[in-house]
Amino acid sequence: MTAVVRFARHHLLTAYALLALAYLLLPIAVVVLFSFNNPNGRFNYTWQGFTLKNWGDPFGVPGLWPALQTSLEIAALVALGATALGTLIALALVRYGFRGRGAANIFIFLPMATPEIVMGASLLSLFLAINFQTGFWTIVIAHITFDISYVVTTVRARLVGFDRHLEEAAMDLYANSWTTFWRVTLPLIAPGVLSALLLSFALSIDDFVITNFNSGTEVTFPLFVWGAARVGVPPQVNVVGSIIFFAAIGLMLLNVVRQRRPQRAAAPATATATVS
Amino acid sequence: MSATADVRLERVTKHFEDVVAVDDLSLEIPSGSFFAMLGPSGCGKTTTLRMIGGFEQPSEGRIFLGESDVTGLPPYRRAVNTVFQSYALFPHLSLFENVAFGLRRKGVKGDEVKKRTREMLELVGLGGFEKRRPRQLSGGQQQRVALARALVNRPRVLLLDEPLGALDLKLRRQMQLELKRIQNELKITFVHVTHDQEEAMSMADQIAIMNGGRIEQLGGPADLYEKPATAFVAGFLGASNLLDGEVCGADAVRIADGTVLRVAAGALAGRTGGSVAVGVRPEKLRLDASGVNVLRGTVTETSYVGVSTQYIVETPAADLVVYVQNAAPGAGTLAPGSAVSLSFDPEVAFVVDHV
Ligand SMILES: Nc1ncnc2c1ncn2[C@@H]1O[C@H](COP(=O)(O)OP(=O)(O)O)[C@@H](O)[C@H]1O
Ligand SMILES: [Mg+2]
Numbered sequence: 317m318t319a320v321v322r323f324a325r326h327h328l329l330t331a332y333a334l335l336a337l338a339y340l341l342l343p344i345a346v347v348v349l350f351s352f353n354n355p356n357g358r359f360n361y362t363w364q365g366f367t368l369k370n371w372g373d374p375f376g377v378p379g380l381w382p383a384l385q386t387s388l389e390i391a392a393l394v395a396l397g398a399t400a401l402g403t404l405i406a407l408a409l410v411r412y413g414f415r416g417r418g419a420a421n422i423f424i425f426l427p428m429a430t431p432e433i434v435m436g437a438s439l440l441s442l443f444l445a446i447n448f449q450t451g452f453w454t455i456v457i458a459h460i461t462f463d464i465s466y467v468v469t470t471v472r473a474r475l476v477g478f479d480r481h482l483e484e485a486a487m488d489l490y491a492n493s494w495t496t497f498w499r500v501t502l503p504l505i506a507p508g509v510l511s512a513l514l515l516s517f518a519l520s521i522d523d524f525v526i527t528n529f530n531s532g533t534e535v536t537f538p539l540f541v542w543g544a545a546r547v548g549v550p551p552q553v554n555v556v557g558s559i560i561f562f563a564a565i566g567l568m569l570l571n572v573v574r575q576r577r578p579q580r581a582a583a584p585a586t587a588t589a590t591v592s
Numbered sequence: 593m594s595a596t597a598d599v600r601l602e603r604v605t606k607h608f609e610d611v612v613a614v615d616d617l618s619l620e621i622p623s624g625s626f627f628a629m630l631g632p633s634g635c636g637k638t639t640t641l642r643m644i645g646g647f648e649q650p651s652e653g654r655i656f657l658g659e660s661d662v663t664g665l666p667p668y669r670r671a672v673n674t675v676f677q678s679y680a681l682f683p684h685l686s687l688f689e690n691v692a693f694g695l696r697r698k699g700v701k702g703d704e705v706k707k708r709t710r711e712m713l714e715l716v717g718l719g720g721f722e723k724r725r726p727r728q729l730s731g732g733q734q735q736r737v738a739l740a741r742a743l744v745n746r747p748r749v750l751l752l753d754e755p756l757g758a759l760d761l762k763l764r765r766q767m768q769l770e771l772k773r774i775q776n777e778l779k780i781t782f783v784h785v786t787h788d789q790e791e792a793m794s795m796a797d798q799i800a801i802m803n804g805g806r807i808e809q810l811g812g813p814a815d816l817y818e819k820p821a822t823a824f825v826a827g828f829l830g831a832s833n834l835l836d837g838e839v840c841g842a843d844a845v846r847i848a849d850g851t852v853l854r855v856a857a858g859a860l861a862g863r864t865g866g867s868v869a870v871g872v873r874p875e876k877l878r879l880d881a882s883g884v885n886v887l888r889g890t891v892t893e894t895s896y897v898g899v900s901t902q903y904i905v906e907t908p909a910a911d912l913v914v915y916v917q918n919a920a921p922g923a924g925t926l927a928p929g930s931a932v933s934l935s936f937d938p939e940v941a942f943v944v945d946h947v
Binding site: 330479482484485486488490499500504 | 645646647666667668674676678680681682684693694697699741745873
């Protein structure tokens with residue numbers, strides 16, 4: 317009896333997991349599928365026939381390539397800026413007891429909790445108030461503002477449980493604070509910093525709402541797609557979307573493989589006293 | 593000030609908010625010695641060591657390494673190295689790079705780094721392990737790497753904070769001998785913090801017994817054991833019997849039951865009156881009346897532990913612990929209830945203030 321229950325429960329769980337996965341992946345599958353569509357009108361909404369011509373010429377739509385390029389440039393700047401600032405903030409929040417640390421901890425979460433539409437609108441009114449021309453740089457600033465929260469959260473997770481004696485040991489061995497940071501602290505929190513870098517890159521590439529408020533005349537990839545959708549979405553949008561999706565999956569798999577390898581090497585190790 | 597002190601603390605105090613971790617402590621550690629700081633948990637040993645290493649700054653007082661005042665200097669500008677209790681090996685570096693870390697920071701040339709690092713790994717018995725990562729080693733091996741990483745820099749002083757605390761008993765004994773051997777070989781001053789009295793006694797030339805942020809007594813292991821200056825030291829280093837009494841002469845103390853005990857001249861250290869306690873170690877009490885000071889009592893407990901038999905004898909003054917060596921086979925043990933005489937000579941007794 318119990319065996320039957322266990323069997324049912326086990327397989328129900330599997331079925332449930334598969335359904336959930338299908339629910340998650342179906343829209344993406346549609347995007348990929350329709351990148352091979354050969355629509356006869358301007359809209360890529362109904363299946364007409366299979367073709368490779370969209371993949372052969374992904375940037376054949378005027379404006380798509382410059383928009384993508386702008387998005388990539390912004391995302392690169394944002395990822396570097398937000399990761400550098402956020403990592404330092406995380407270090408300060410975990411390491412130093414200073415006046416207002418509690419408040420700083422809360423403020424860091426605010427951008428994540430604030431509705432994007434509110435954040436976008438208030439940033440715009442700020443830029444207007446100080447007479448700052450909206451465009452490329454206001455997008456960068458806006459993206460860094462909300463990405464910092466994610467970076468701080470990611471890096472902080474890595475810093476909690478970091479053995480402070482490691483830094484003391486480095487200083488004991490003649491490394492000054494600067495060398496200690498580069499030789500010991502940073503290498504040890506590197507996985508967290510790398511995750512933060514990728515995450516902020518992805519969040520920036522993807523953002524529409526806040527960008528839409530603060531872009532001026534600049535067109536990013538999401539803004540381009542939005543604009544195109546009103547007059548007809550070319551299948552090339554699906555191609556670029558698919559490329560971005562597969563690139564992200566590829567990076568993720570790479571990260572998993574990279575993190576697996578040292579673990580396997582360490583498998584025969586015995587008790588360890590150090591925290592890694 | 594002695595010219596041969598490697599470390600000198602001058603009236604050092606350390607507060608953490610309202611906790612006084614180290615209280616007006618002065619100390620000189622002779623060059624080349626194996627110096628132990630021994631005391632119960634929380635007595636300020638680690639804080640003292642961290643102030644010598646530069647990880648904490650004293651609230652008051654000054655710290656000297658040799659002739660130079662290092663108070664206020666960061667760790668990387670002090671010629672001392674530390675073996676941390678958690679070892680604190682860099683998990684992302686190989687053993688070689690762990691050990692070479694200090695040399696590289698000091699700008700030692702590549703060939704020299706290679707040579708000295710190899711030599712040092714050899715010295716601690718880890719030759720050939722250069723490429724391993726710390727987590728691929730056992731606790732004992734990690735301990736050796738931590739030692740090598742510190743010693744390769746040829747520090748003036750090596751600081752060790754309970755370095756053997758994480759090892760099992762057998763490995764700990766083995767590492768004690770090894771540490772002693774390495775210290776003999778390199779002649780570097782070792783400052784060893786521990787709460788294990790046996791470890792301190794067997795390794796150190798000099799021991800500072802600490803209590804409540806102060807040094808209770810400083811001396812060689814035998815001095816401290818034979819002539820503890822306070823009841824705390826007597827109790828912390830092994831077992832002892834304390835008989836409360838009043839000073840009643842230049843070398844005499846009258847204890848609770850009226851018996852007058854003779855103590856060595858000088859044991860009273862100039863006291864001419866007041867409450868004191870006369871102390872005798874359990875192995876120095878004899879089960880006969882042949883000594884100068886004799887007490888009579890009844891055996892209440894007997895336990896045979898192989899090398900010796902331990903008795904608890906009830907006397908009018910106090911319950912006393914007695915260890916009798918089982919030198920001759922079949923010496924036989926006294927049953928509880930037996931009436932016995934206990935005696936000891938003045939030279940084996942010590943006197944501490946009444947607690
Ligand atoms: N960083 C610190 N902050 C607050 N109190 C501390 C700190 N370090 C040590 N103490 C306190 O100082 C006292 C001495 O501690 P410590 O030097 O670690 O003792 P030991 O090493 O002899 O066990 C203890 O009461 C401890 O709680
Ligand atoms: Mg300690």
